[in-house]
Each structure stands twice: as structure tokens, then as C-alpha cells.
Amino acid sequence: MKRFAAFFSLASCTALAASAEELDWPALEREAVGMASRYFQLDTTNPPGNEMRGAEFFRSIFAKAGIESSVFESAPGRGNIFARLVGDGSRPSVVLMHHMDVVPADPRFWQEDPFSGKSVHGEIWGRGALDTKTSGVTHAMTLLALHRAGMVLGGDVVFLGVADEEAGGKFGAGYMVEEHFELFANAGVVLNEGGWIAADDAGVARFWGVETAQKTPYWLRLVATGEPGHGSMPLVDSAPNRLVAALARITAWETPIRVMPEVQGFFADTAALGPPDQRAALLDLAAALEDPDFAAAFTANARQNALVRNTLSLTSLSGSNKTNVIPPEASAELDVRLLPDQDPDEFLADLHAVIDDESIAIEKLLSFPPATSPTDHELFTVLREIAARRHPGVPVTTPLAVGFTDCHYFRERGIPCYGFVPIQVRESEVKQVHGNDERISIDNIESGTRITYEIVSQLAGAQALDPVSANVAKTEER
Ligand SMILES: [Zn+2]
Structure with missing residues (x-):
């Protein structure tokens, strides 16, 4: 059991790095980009959804890799897919959820066909590129990479593609939780959409935002x-x-104005990024909002207003x-x-x-x-370690979401669910979500795939089979 005891020790990180190195990352990244392009070509506009197209797409990918999956049709054409790499049960399972439906896209207002999956100047175009088909690709690639590397898992790693998020999730996450809750019996965490690596318009990471509430x-x-x-x-x-x-x-x-701990924490964590004259106030937002002038100025911004009342x-x-x-x-x-x-x-x-x-x-x-989901889950330890390595000095923080996602289905049942997709999104790109010209850079698909793999490997306690056990396994095969 020594391989699980030192989960966060340097030794275990080194073992992880060594095994990850054995994977052919350039090939995996190319595979991820190709998968994204093909996935974006599937029209899963909701309504009507037609998410069976997405479910079949992933079923065939998993089947080729020798990973078992199950497809659940909640209503005609409304597909959901569940695939699992089985761990030894020493850790809770990690559920990677994304929704396969997308909102409508009117090609008249797009520079490229919204379902072309076309690669133009280093970006792959398509409705769902940011919301949230790319996360489906990074999730699927994580299962493929762990499976191919023959990693031993402490917890199961589950791929969950669902229907209907854009219309409330009744035929998707709602259906899966309602009708097949047994599939999530050992779930320790669900990773979903709702947060990402926020970048400025020069492409410099500002913060890693994890939606917990x-x-x-x-x-x-x-x-x-x-x-x-x-x-x-x-x-x-x-x-x-x-x-x-x-x-x-x-x-x-x-x-009334009320500052929740998540909101207080978010503004304190990112105060250094705020306007110079507001930085001191943002370090303690609750106190600052007691000043009516500051409160009036702060809440004049519609998004900020929505965060505090x-x-x-x-x-x-x-x-x-x-x-x-x-x-x-x-x-x-x-x-x-x-x-x-x-x-x-x-x-x-x-x-x-x-x-x-x-x-x-x-x-x-x-x-x-x-x-809500707790902000002291081990996910944060893992993310802070990875963020410190990839973006030194950039905080991991917990912005409150003003909209809602499928996470509530799991949170209501006591399973922590977090909104975080490790892709870097610039402020100017946010409007592509539900807007026109949605696309994602190839760099982002590649690094998103790598980071997702790192997060999941750590959460699931993935370890390379050591040479001794590998030999034992070989002997048993004979
Ligand atoms: Zn979405």
C-alpha cells in the first residue's frame, strides 16, 4: 500500500511525472485536437438536442480503446454516456462530467460554419468549443491516456457526457442522478464546467477560477x-x-447586500488585479461595502451587484x-x-x-x-500545486457563478461538484459563449488535455505499475 500512503509527497509526484513522461504527449495532443474538431461537427443544438450523436461518438472512441461504456437514452434522441476506469477502491471516484448539447448558432452571423470544426490560424471553430465540448475531449483523453499507460488507480475515473444542460438538465444530469444514482455511489468529486483559467487580453493568466457555489x-x-x-x-x-x-x-x-465567504475570498485573492484605487477595499469587500459610496460604485457593475445580493x-x-x-x-x-x-x-x-x-x-x-461545495476539498491542494508549476504566482480562487450548471444535481445529494475546465479564456473571448464565432486555440486544447490528466491522476491516486508488479502480472498472464 506504500504507493497510496505518500499521496502528496514529492516522491509520489516524481513517480507520477515519470509515468506521465512515458506517454507520447505530442501524439495524444494531436489526437485531442482531431477529436475536438470531429466532436464540434456534431450538431447537438438544444432544442432538440440529439445528444445521442455525442454519446455514440464517445462510445465508439472508448470501444476502440477497449474501455467499456454505457449509453442511456432518457428520451428519444437524448443520449447520456457513462464510461469508467476501475480503481482499487482505496480512493473515492472522480467523475468528469460535461454536457454534450449546445445552444443554437445562427450561421449568418458567424465567420465560419458553426459545425465545421474547421482549423483556422491555430484555432478550431465550432459551437460548443468553450461551452463545453472541449472539456468532453479533455475528459475522454484522460481516460484514454490512463488506460494506455496501464496506470493503477486508487479511485475509479468516470467519464460522464450528459444531455440537456442548456435547457435545465432534466434529460441529462437530472435523469442520471434520478434514475442511475448507483453509478455515483463512490463519487468523491465531480468536475464540471463553470470555471476556467481567466486570462487578460494579452493571454496572461490572471487566476484559476473554480466554481464552488x-x-x-x-x-x-x-x-x-x-x-x-x-x-x-x-x-x-x-x-x-x-x-x-x-x-x-x-x-x-x-x-440587502450580503457578502458570502466565496465572494469575500475571490475579491481578496484577486485584489491585486483590480483598479489601483480599489485594491485595499477589495481585500475586505464586506467591510468596504459598508461605505455607501463604495457600495454604490461597486454595485453599479451589474455582475458585481449580482454577486452580493x-x-x-x-x-x-x-x-x-x-x-x-x-x-x-x-x-x-x-x-x-x-x-x-x-x-x-x-x-x-x-x-x-x-x-x-x-x-x-x-x-x-x-x-x-x-x-454549495466545500472550498477545502483536496482538489484545491492539487490545483494549487499544478497552478504554481504552470503559472507561478497566479491564485486559485473561487468566483461565485451568477448562472447555474448541472452541478446542483450532485450538490443536492451531497457529492461535491466543482466548475473547472483548465482552458485559458481571455476576457474578450467570454462573449463567444452562447455568442457568435465560438472557437478554441489548439494550444488550449493541448494544455487543457495535459492539465486535466494531471488533476485526475492526482485525485484518483494514479500510479505506474512498478516493475515488480508488472512482472507478477506478466507471470500471471502466462
Ligand atoms: Zn455549458
């Missing part, structure tokens, strides 16, 4: 009812009037479909996003108080229980 959606519909009538004779108490009055109170409501966006309104008819009902939808530790019922009580009109009904459209 995300705002939770709490989508609501407000319904006002009242006497209908003819538009020529206004009714003070009509449904639309009452609804609009309630919405006026809601939109004027300033929800529950937010409500009025997104949809409906009433009469005739100009001269006062309708009996009027409704509005609110995209509410709660801080990750917010009790939804408490928020709802506050909202009722703000609306101050008992006759307005509130329907819940979508709600997840609050869930």
Missing part, C-alpha cells in the same frame, strides 16, 4: 386578478393596475390581448436569483411584504434547494 434560480410568476371591463371605463382596481403597482414596489426594492429581473408581462378590454387577469414573470445559501421561503416572505397586496398570487416556476 452558484446563485440559485427562483423563477416566479405573479398573477393579479380583478373585475374585467371595457377599456372606455377605467377600473381603479383592475388586475393590470394592481399588478403594475406591485411591480413598481418590486423594482424599487433594494435587496439576491436579484430580481422583470422579464415577462401579459394582460389583455385587446386594447379595449380590461382583462380579469394580468401576470408577470420574475427571474429571481438567490445567493447560494439563501432560504427560498424566507425570501418569499420578504417579497410578499414588499408587494403588500394579498390578492396577488405568486407561483413558483423553478427552484433549486441552496447548495
Whole structure:
């Protein structure tokens, strides 16, 4: 058992490095780039998804390599794939999850066909390049590399490609957790999308961002009812009037500022990267926000504002479909996003108080229980070691996500899930996610593959078979 005892010791890192060196990395990197190009060519636009295309793509890759996989079709055409390298059980398993669906892409606004997978000036083009097909490639390559090198694993390494993330995950991660939870019985960690290596526009790494907590959606519909009538004779108490009055109170409501530990930590970790006049304040954001002037300036930025409070966006309104008819009902939808530790019922009580009109009904459209993942997981030890080697001085930190990913399905069941894909993304490239001209550099695919392999090897306690055991294995084969 000595090979597991010294997991983080220098000796074990050296053993790991030696075995990784035996792999033909230039060939593996070429393979990863080719795989990315072919994967980007599969149209898995959701809706309708057609993720079976992705599931079959990986099934065939794993089959050729001699790795067993299972495909689960949650609804016609909606594929999910699970493949596993089995460890000796001395460590929990590592689940590598990515979603195979992509959001729609309109070729009229792209410089290259969104499903061409074309290589242009050192970049591979395609919808999903950043969100999040490249991570599927780095995950698959990690299984292939570990398998080919004959590494002995402490924990299982699981590849999980899921459907439907872009529409909420009901047919993907939600389905897998609901219907096949036994597959994740030994899971110690799930690595998913949601964070990456943030770089400035010159391509210099600023921080490694690991998403451990995300705002939770709490989508609501407000319904006002009242006497209908003819538009020529206004009714003070009509449904639309009452609804609009309630919405006026809601939109004027300033929800309280609250700085979660993840947010406090993120701004402290990255303070040195902030504007010079704000650096001192960012080191202790909670204290700085007590100053109303600083708070006003900080929250004037929509993203920063969303990081420190529950937010409500009025997104949809409906009433009469005739100009001269006062309708009996009027409704509005609110995209509410709660801080990750917010009790939804408490928020709802506050909202009722703000609306101050008992006759307005509130329907819940979508709600997840609050869930975060711990920031002291051994993943952070592993990432800090790798980051220090690859990008000395660049912090590993925990930005709060304002959107949501499939991680909540696992977090709700007590399995730590982290958003981190080790690709370097410049600020100017972020808009390609769900935007036009999505693409990824070949350098990024290559280094992302290497770093993913390093992370997973360490988490799963991968060790090269030592010559003595190798000989024993050979003898047994005879
Ligand atoms: Zn995504």
C-alpha cells in the first residue's frame, strides 16, 4: 500500500511525472485536437438536442480503446454516456462530467460554419468549443491516456457526457442522478464546467477560477386578478393596475447586500488585479461595502451587484390581448436569483411584504434547494500545486457563478461538484459563449488535455505499475 500512503509527497509526484513522461504527449495532443474538431461537427443544438450523436461518438472512441461504456437514452434522441476506469477502491471516484448539447448558432452571423470544426490560424471553430465540448475531449483523453499507460488507480475515473444542460438538465444530469444514482455511489468529486483559467487580453493568466457555489434560480410568476371591463371605463382596481403597482414596489426594492465567504475570498485573492484605487477595499469587500459610496460604485457593475445580493429581473408581462378590454387577469414573470445559501421561503416572505397586496398570487416556476461545495476539498491542494508549476504566482480562487450548471444535481445529494475546465479564456473571448464565432486555440486544447490528466491522476491516486508488479502480472498472464 506504500504507493497510496505518500499521496502528496514529492516522491509520489516524481513517480507520477515519470509515468506521465512515458506517454507520447505530442501524439495524444494531436489526437485531442482531431477529436475536438470531429466532436464540434456534431450538431447537438438544444432544442432538440440529439445528444445521442455525442454519446455514440464517445462510445465508439472508448470501444476502440477497449474501455467499456454505457449509453442511456432518457428520451428519444437524448443520449447520456457513462464510461469508467476501475480503481482499487482505496480512493473515492472522480467523475468528469460535461454536457454534450449546445445552444443554437445562427450561421449568418458567424465567420465560419458553426459545425465545421474547421482549423483556422491555430484555432478550431465550432459551437460548443468553450461551452463545453472541449472539456468532453479533455475528459475522454484522460481516460484514454490512463488506460494506455496501464496506470493503477486508487479511485475509479468516470467519464460522464450528459444531455440537456442548456435547457435545465432534466434529460441529462437530472435523469442520471434520478434514475442511475448507483453509478455515483463512490463519487468523491465531480468536475464540471463553470470555471476556467481567466486570462487578460494579452493571454496572461490572471487566476484559476473554480466554481464552488452558484446563485440559485427562483423563477416566479405573479398573477393579479380583478373585475374585467371595457377599456372606455377605467377600473381603479383592475388586475393590470394592481399588478403594475406591485411591480413598481418590486423594482424599487433594494435587496440587502450580503457578502458570502466565496465572494469575500475571490475579491481578496484577486485584489491585486483590480483598479489601483480599489485594491485595499477589495481585500475586505464586506467591510468596504459598508461605505455607501463604495457600495454604490461597486454595485453599479451589474455582475458585481449580482454577486452580493439576491436579484430580481422583470422579464415577462401579459394582460389583455385587446386594447379595449380590461382583462380579469394580468401576470408577470420574475427571474429571481438567490445567493447560494439563501432560504427560498424566507425570501418569499420578504417579497410578499414588499408587494403588500394579498390578492396577488405568486407561483413558483423553478427552484433549486441552496447548495454549495466545500472550498477545502483536496482538489484545491492539487490545483494549487499544478497552478504554481504552470503559472507561478497566479491564485486559485473561487468566483461565485451568477448562472447555474448541472452541478446542483450532485450538490443536492451531497457529492461535491466543482466548475473547472483548465482552458485559458481571455476576457474578450467570454462573449463567444452562447455568442457568435465560438472557437478554441489548439494550444488550449493541448494544455487543457495535459492539465486535466494531471488533476485526475492526482485525485484518483494514479500510479505506474512498478516493475515488480508488472512482472507478477506478466507471470500471471502466462
Ligand atoms: Zn455549458
